Amino acid sequence: MASSTATDVAADATADAAADALLSRIRQTLVGADDTLVAILRRLKATILAPTPSGGALLLHGPPGCGKTALARALDASSVNCVWLGLPHAAGDRIGAAESAAHAQLEAARAAAPCVLLVDEAVAVAPAAARAGSAEHRVALQLAEGFETLRGAGVFVLALCRDAAAVHPAVRRDGALDAALAMRAPSPADRYAILRKHSAALRPADDAPGGAAALRLLRRLADDAHGLCGAHLAGVCRQAAQAAIVREKPHLLTRRAGDDDDYGSDDIGPVCLPTAAEWRTALLETREAMLGPLGMCVVQPD
Secondary structure (H helix, E strand, O other): OHHHHHHHHHHHHHHHHHHHHHHHHHHOOOOOOHHHHHHHHHHHHHOOOOOOOOOEEEEEEOOOOOOHHHHHHHHHHOOOOEEEOOOHHHHOOOOOHHHHHHHHHHHHHHHHOOEEEEEOOHHHHOEOOOOOOOHHHHHHHHHHHHHHHHHOOOEEEEEEEOOHHHEOOOOOOOOOOOOEEEOOOOOHHHHHHHHHHHOHHHOOOOOOOOHHHHHHHHHHHHHHOOOOOHHHHHHHHHHHHHHHHHHHOHHHHHOOHHHHHHOOHHHHOOOOOOOHHHHHHHHHHHHHHHHHHHOOOOOOOO
């Protein structure tokens, strides 16, 4: 009995170490999603990372740009064995082609077990609006049964979507994708981490003159960036960089197509650092692009 307990403790320690190492590797490429990432890794630790691997399933849903696909790609780039489920309906119009494609992909995941089966845009793969008897409906039923079977074969299914209710109910039934996790827009601390990552080349080094002031500016921007997700914040950095180039290198905008042969990296020179005003303008324009079509008024922060 004591030997069995010692074995269990050692197994738990091994799973904990594997999960911690995985978390550390993913954090090298992904910022701003710690809560969601920790919740997913907790499930992986209890399933495919366990000494005796088992399967599981999770439907990760959230607004566009919140980092669902970025998280999945970071997981794929880590040491975890991952298989992506493509769009079966793209296999062709031949009768049964979509079902055959889905079957082949499910079998590939089974052969790769223990692994994570990543399903991007689950709504496109198995839409709730699928008509009864249609190819989409048949594939949804097939995937529901396949996901349930894969869970018993040591495969963890991680499906991504914007709206969980838009995924076919058969796929969300007990035994298939019966667990869901909401990935919300990043918090102010997450937004600061994202801005800091994407602006690394657009500001002085942290310990260089002006570095501390640049970080304080980023923190104020993060506090004002209510509702912006990771993709939007990356866009803020791109717009600020473009504004700095327009200010410092206006001659680049007047080049003709025939000037390509004479154009080299020397024309660009060092990276242009955006000013505080350019950062604030970039944030304002990004918020306008996101909220304007919704009829919401965007006010310039103080």
